[in-house]
Amino acid sequence: MNFIEELQWRGMIHDMMPGVEKQLAKEMSSAYVGFDPTADSLHIGHLVGIMMLKHFQDAGHKPIVLLGGATGMIGDPSGKSQERNLLDEKTLRHNEASIKAQMRKFLDFDAKTENSAELVNNYDWMKDFSFLGFIRDVGKHITVNYMMAKDSVKKRLSAESSEGMSFTEFTYQLVQGYDFLHLYKEKNCKLQMGGSDQWGNITTGTEMIRKMEQGEAFAVTCPLIKKADGTKFGKTESGNIWLDPKKTSPYKFYQFWLNASDEDMSNFIKIFSTKGKEEIEALEKEHNEAPHLRTLQKALAEELTVRVHSQEALDMALKATSILFGKSTTEELKSIDEDTLLSVFEGVPQVTISKSDLDKTENITDFLSELTQQVIFPSKGEARKMIKGGGVSINKEKVLDANAPVEISLLQDKYILVQRGKKNYFLVTVG
């Protein structure tokens, strides 16, 4: 199966220029995908582009990661994004290093072969470009008529958009197009890939290469990911799902994939998994026979957690999952070590109380409200009400009587795990 066939069955091709397959068959080729280095971490929205490069490298070609240090400052009108902030160079380099480290999980940058992956930053060749130089050498070759014909531009100029479009944004496609030209000249890169919204920007690049170098270059775009329920992919209530464990814990990362809906899953598995066709089809079959087991979700969640984080991180996530959602017991809770406990409940509201206060406390209700500084319940009334409704558990054991005395065995000699409802956890530290 060649690269294009591979992407095709995975549903990752939205559009491509004629002749791509011929080019790829002819020689080892280079292709690039652009990423914004606006943060020091990638998020899962970037994963599609990365996977394209991954498959490209697996097919024996050379993937190039282009960081838009320069273009990111301008703002792509395709996404009707706001004007961007200028990143200072120090931040840019920091982000670049972090992103490269994450890219390493997917792409091989150290291969001894000629198709080793490479990372470039367009800031490096754009920063010294003078305005005069740019409009003379680049702007001369592309007509405004051509630029205005792009959908992304038309939309901004039409009555629908109230904001108008700055000249800066208008020139975006030239700058991005120039990247392609630059890579074509410097690295013999003949293919740019990206989301389908990038089509217009990519073709500006191929146009430049045709006019200025009389060369031939190609574009391949993949469909933008759509979720079955219409909501945006990659976001949760708490924001983006980042690849950086400091921004999104491996546990949350794992949970994100595990929670994907069945309808989305048949697309996701093909896009985000490196598993082959047969294996995926077998998994799908298994999944359809017993949908409640969510075979696909588990398979993908595990694969990606290990790839992006590590096997240890996955083990931790699985353990956390079983504690939070499984029918785990007090015994199980006691069995895990302090580090695991703390990382599982990282981000959960915490309260510290003193041992003597705990001993003085008359009943459970007081403990849940006053003693814990109203963090768990704002008043005794609420605590009582919730206990009556069977909604409070301490160390995984349901509290039945609101007036019961406080007799709690501490986890690791200093923690108490309180659950309000099914999903709200509180960690009380007795110090």
Added chain:
RNA sequence: GGGGGAAUACCAAAGCGGCCAACUGGGGCGGACUGUAAAUCCGCUGUCUACGACUUCACAGGUUCGAAUCCUGUUUCCCCCA
């Protein structure tokens, strides 16, 4: 400018002068079930130092042993006629 009507909890919407902390529906929060889903079913939903106490029905007064309910004024909103 003249006439009529309305105002109740997060929203909607009931409420013979005592049985009203106020029917019901939605939402929210819990519970059971389940696949950490959907559907379904059940409970809670003014506050609290809780078998009781306190503060509520636009606002301010009044009638009454007793007012969300009757009266007066104020404010806001809606409708109709100019």
